[in-house]
Amino acid sequence: MKRRSPAVRPKQSRRAGHGAVTLSDVATAAGVAPITVSRALNTPDTVSEALRERIGAAVAALGYVPNRMAGALASARTRVVPVIVPSLSNVVFVEVIAGIQETVEAAGYQMLLGSTDYDLAREAALVATLLGWAPPGVLLAGLRHLPRTVELLKTAAVPVVEFMEYGPRCIDMNVGLSHVRAGAAMAAHLRACGYRRLGFVGARMRDDYRARQRYDGMNRHCIAAGDTTVTLFETLSCEAANDSDQEVGWCALPEVLAAQPRIEALFFANDEMAVGAMLRARRDGIAVPDRVAIAGFNGLPVSGLMTPGLTTITSPRRAIGQRAGAMLLARINGDLSQRLRIDVGFTLEPRAST
Template sequence: MTVSRVLRNRGDVSKATREKVLSAAKALGYVPNKIAGALASQRVNLVGVIIPSLSNMVFPEVLAGISAVLDETPLQPVVGVTNYRPEKEERVLYEMLSWRPSGVIIAGVEHSAASRAMLENAGIPIVEIMDVDGEPVDSMVGISHRRAGLEMARAIIAAGYSRIGFLGTKMPDDHRARKRMEGFEEGLAEAGLALEDREFYSGGSALLKGREMTEAMLARSPDLDFLYYSNDMIGAGGLLWCLEKGIDVPGRLGLAGFNGVELLDGLPCQLATMDACRREIGRKAAEIIAGTAPEGAAGVRLELTPRLELGDTIRKPGQTA
């Protein structure tokens, strides 16, 4: 009975006895059967974390924030990847919920009807992350991507740019990139401007893709004076291509990305970007699941504010083309 109390993490065992039991279990390579314990509670100490990509540098930081919080609890994150495909999200969510986890953290607020029905009927804390432009199933933690795009457009216009192109992932797959573009276009419209050119791609965010897209767009629209990228990886590729070709950045051509990834610290000059609060989003979501968030454990709607960093690729006041 004493061993059982220790392995179930009950508090009514002395510290010395607990250490003896855990030491013996470790030496024997013993792992308790959690399924048996879950039969009574109908829950396991797992938290399903469903994200669209592991190749995108954004999501490992989100996972780091989640892990930092859950490491202090009995809860353990289990990760599923959807590759931005709704049908894959349905399969991953179905498998995760079949294990009766203690909660689910899932990227985005757009889901298929089947996925949304599973989330609504799960009977556990659900936190949708990365985005607040939508109606959550339960709780949500993220930023407004429409507002992020709007603020970037205003900053670009204030710096004197007017012939602008957008380069990014295919919009049907990446809802957050689509919302940033919509907010960006709204900001341009405020000044009587519109996007002059667009270049979309499918696949992961990569430096090479950014170089190729930048070359293609400037060959097609050489008079552009600013390029707005949907993420920092392709933006960094574009910056490297421009510097290689001797293009005056930010005088002749301004550039900006999105996410504020650490990769930017190693570039010859700092790409303008906007921090997406990735680690903080992960931490806040995990706190809601663990029941330690000051905002509560259900129905939380938490919007974080990204920080715009002009870097070296947007003209400063007084700079001329």
Template sequence: MDRQEGRSRKRHRGQGRVTLADVARQAGVAPITVSRALNTPGRVSEAVKARVDAAVEALGYVPNLIAGGLAAAGTRVIPVIVPSLAILTFIEVIDAIQKRLEAAGYQMLLATTDWDLDREAGLVDTVLGYSPSGVILTGLRHHPRVITRLKEWGRPVVEIMEVGEDPIDMNVGVDGLALGRAMARHLLDKGYRRIVFAGSHLGHDYRAAQRLEGHQQALAEAGLPQGPVLEYAEPASYAVGARALADLLAMTPRPDAVACSNDILASGILLAASKQGIRIPDELAVGGYLGLPLAEHLSPPLTTLAVARSDMGRQAAELLLQRLEGMTPAEPVRDLGFTLVEGGST
């Protein structure tokens, strides 16, 4: 980092928005040139455009999209950015966030990333342009510029779903490695040894990949080789679960247990097993993750790792609201843990 960039970052850390004039000084051009480079790039040379883009990146500049006075004060809007609305994991969390924010007089703005960190970065740039009072993000992995901009932004940020030691600001979630270890250890304690991990969308859903890593760690700690992994590219569904059952039954030697990346996949396996007359858990034990209400109504009920999703959303909103009210939360990083709910599937 050069000295000019360092001075610029220091000057604006926690002191509000970087201005177009700041970008102009950093790039060594007039403010009107910056405006043209950003809004009508065809009107400037490639060299000038490159200098402006470098200045924007270095300073974390986000254009004002609302009136200056309101931008300075912050709107009563809280963006909540999640990977997907097609997965039930996030619905209860979002619902709890919305209810708590609305009770405090704030409105939630919802956006989805489709598991794409570049898309998340673009969404963060956009929502910051509307001067929200705070932001709630999913997970702890983000584009580096997102982390830098939000740390320097000066308003409250809460990251949800997973928990870690170095959040942007505040954090409420669960330990993915611990989840994976817990289900594997449960199956091992039950006497199962030919244990498969079945996961969906692992290349995108890195929190599910963390559960796989924890699963393999538990097998290694028990002196067993890493278990086989069934991986499906598409998001979890009951249909994918049915495919997983067919794949499990075709394996040699046949597994005696499967740990699934979520309850949706596990439920699909149980529903397909019921149709085919496969005895659960005698022929195959099945474990899940999430604690969906459906799990207890299956036959047999699903053994799962339940996470307090509504409580997670409520606490995330509470942390953000406390900061907006000028308070310093006693526990800005919160590991909510999980509960092993033992059904008849293991």
């Protein structure tokens, strides 16, 4: 009787009490050397597709779980990459995370996600904790951190990529866009449309400093023009910890118009707030853009579905994640030739709301 392959009947091929399935067991089942299995699991691109499939079938059949800590002890590094963002519920960061994930997983690494809720002290605590996993590198959102965070990352001596914004100073590597220039671009657009009394509407801007940078860019542009004013609307009575951005925008519109009846155009900190304001305008019979023009930021799909269409600035979020992941992997692999700072830019999309 022909003997069945151990890759087909893995559980029965191991005697009770012999412990977990090992990498050598997988190699035997797949008919390859252990080093080939290691390469297939850790650096898939170095192994042919046929071998990856055969080894993958053996891994699945045997129920093999790689011992990442064993590899870490041997190399002093795990294959887990921490990714720290301000929010896991905001679709903007979800898309960036997706770009990072597809890039690092293709190279045999896994993400370990952390959320700061826009709290820099929490970010410092997360960095301290996640560095304890001996990661080969770290990805984190933004360029503004507490001194302790910067010190921890520099002392760890691992590659670091800061993403979402582009600026003159970074810990190691940086990929993102200039939020100051984005604010200036929106101001230029609104002025070109003929508006001279502008407003910027934001919430939690003390924490969401990138929104503050957009306001700063908008304000500087208008000051330089000399014929346009910008009013910052930051503290909204409707804002609560559990309010969605759409709810904040919904509440903000009548408050802004009551506080500044002559306002002509409003640039909201993000598309969701702008959508909330537009929905409120429709309910209350406030003509957009005839009574007040409305614009947003991020380029979410919903912006193009509004009536009228919402003017917005689109950031290449998934591409930012992909570039950040690729930069980190290149450095991990010893490639020192890459650019350290990448400005991915943005696209202003004028629509009927302005």
